[in-house]
Amino acid sequence: MNQRRAFLQKMGAIAGAFSANSLFNQLHAANFESAQAAVQHLSADAIAADEDYWSVIQQAYTVNANFVNLNNGGVSPSPRVVQEAVERYNQLTNQGPSYYMWRILDQGREPLRYKLAEMAGCNTEEIAINRNATEALNTVIFGLDLKAGDEVIGTKQDYPNMIQAWKQREMREGIVYKQLNFQFPIENDAEIVKAFENAITPKTKIIHITHIINWIGQILPARKIADMAKSHGIEVIVDGAHSFGLLDYQIPDLNCDYFGTSLHKFLSAPIGSGMLWIRKEKIGKIWPLLCNGDPKGTDIRKFETLGTRSFPIEQGIGEAVNFQMAIGGKRKEDRIRYLKNYWAKKVAEVPKVKIHTSFKPEYACAICGVSIDGMTPGELDGALFNTYKIHTVGIVWENISCVRITPHVYTRIQDLDKLVKAITELADKKK
Ligand SMILES: Cc1ncc(COP(=O)(O)O)c(C=O)c1O
Structure with missing residues (x-):
């Protein structure tokens, strides 16, 4: 009983x-x-x-046992506790939607904001809750006052929805959108920071950083790029879609001005949940993407005038944060990196197999690219599913061509052994 009390006290802060x-x-x-x-x-x-420890976490998920899902980079399943919360709130909602949504569940948004701020290590007044990373980051991209000729630096390896948003501003308003083109993997922070710095001109206003490159899992040194940008008076946007809930950091550690993420990726929150963070003193200058009665106001809630949306999904986020905190951010990051290296190190030795992602902890976690000489990404992805019932995704984007493999906390070692066997057999056939 004492042990239980001590444990609960320790976790009570959570x-x-x-x-x-x-x-x-x-x-x-x-x-x-x-x-x-x-x-x-x-x-x-x-x-x-420690497989015994992680089996407890695995059992909290309800994933299909008939195939192996190694595309958690796209979107992640929620543990049962999160699914049940959404179902419970949905049933409540349907007892009388306008009453339960706007008078009851609406009351949950402020405690949720507090909880997310605690996890993100920031001020509650800097967090807006929305539906995904696209919404969060497009809010900033379209909400900034930029004039023709102002320059923005991003990369060709950023996420298409953000690239397209910048290109739309370029077409419509004449801003200049420059894209660096990295050949990943790169295991040298200075090289990455220097590439951004070399692209700066007196007209540069914004640097857009994808914290973890979704295509291939490269982690960018966001803090170092941001520090460099700040020394030139340039503002920084971080796309944290893959890093939030995976890497153990707090948003202020990144020294950025704007940050957007999905919550339905590594946090395992309900699908259709996201978060926007804006440095307190910058809120006033960002126009809301949708509408608000006080568009130049300094209250972060001006970004939440989304109209009617799913309150059950939003309220389910709280249980995902509970689940995350109960594991612990660092422990989760270590485990998922362990899983990534577990399979990737085994197949790296196999003739004809190429690993496209770094093995160094500071440059990758979870996401890893793999290819087999003589097979296109589509062929490898197809063979993995058709023959072995392993679900992955083929990536062909700019200078990247591989299959992306992404385990999560619920992934079992046996599943990765199956992947290793599958890749080895497929590579053998190409000898
Ligand atoms: C790097 C990156 N940013 C943004 C997004 C968009 O996320 P969402 O679909 O939640 O808007 C993704 C989705 O995979 C992504 O990989």
Whole structure:
């Protein structure tokens, strides 16, 4: 009992995950408690490889056992606790939508904002809750006052929805959008920072950084790029779609001005949830993408005039944060990087196989690209699914051509062994 109390006290600081009314507490507290107790004497590396501990986390998910999903980079499943929260809020909503949505569930947005701010390590008044990273980042891209001739630096390896938004501003208003073209993997921060710095001119106003390149998993040194940008008086936008809930950092660590993320990727929040962060003193100057009665106001809530949307999805985010906090950000990052390196190191030795992503921890986590000489990404992706029932995604984008493999906390070692066997057999056929 004492042990239980000590555990709950330790975890009590964690954003309500174990509060009496939390679904997480009802469903998982006891299992998580004994799993945590069993590994607490181990080093971080040993915990990352402790299958007994991770099997408790795996059981919290409801994924289909008939195929192996290794495309968590696209979107991630939610654990049962999050799904149940959404279902519960949905049933409540349908008892009387306008009453339950606008008078009851609406009350949950401020505690949720607080909880996300706690996880992100920032001021509550800097967080807006929305539907995805595209909405968050397009809000900033279209909301900035820029005039013809002002320059923005991004890369050809950024996400298409952001590239297209910048190009639309270029077409419509005559801003200048410059795209660097990196040949990843790169294991040298200075080289990346220098490439951005070399593109700066007196007209540069914005640097757009994708924290983790979705195509291939390269982690960019966002903080170092931002520090360099600041020394030139340039503002920084970070696309954290893949890093939030995966890498153990807090938004202010990045020294950026604007940050957008999906919550339905590594955080495992309900599908259709996202978050925008804007440095407090910059809120006033960003126009809302939709509308608001006070568009130049300094209240972050001006970005939440989204019209009618899914309150159950929004409120389900809270249980995803509980789940995340109960594992711990660093532990989750270590585990997922361990899983990525587990399979990738094995197949890297196989003739005809090429790994397209760094093995160094500072340059990659979770996402990793692989190819087999003599097979297109489409052929490899197709063979993995048709023959082995392993779901991945073929990537052909700019100078990148590979299959993207992305495990998550629920991925089992046996599933990765199956992947290794599949890639080895397919590569053997190309000898
Ligand atoms: C780097 C990056 N940014 C933004 C997005 C867009 O995310 P969403 O579909 O949630 O808007 C994605 C989606 O995969 C992404 O990979």
